Amino acid sequence: MGCNCIKEIPQEIVEHSNTLADFKKTPAMSAKFKDLVFPFKDGKVTTALKTDVKIKCENRKTPKTTSVRFSYCPFCGQKY
16 A cells, blocks of 8 residues: 555544544544455555445335445545
């Protein structure tokens, strides 16, 4: 992986959250991404983010779900 956003952004979220009034009584201690995947690239395990996509279908009450893995970091734009 070319960037450290997956490690750095959660810490930045904690630091920012603790400046907000909602977190004065119960400060944030940690944060983490919910949807990480570990794809292989050049024989090595890397880390990337993914997101679920809900697809509304005709004649179906519940949507179908699929996943999309990001090829580029959504925060800095660097290729994974």
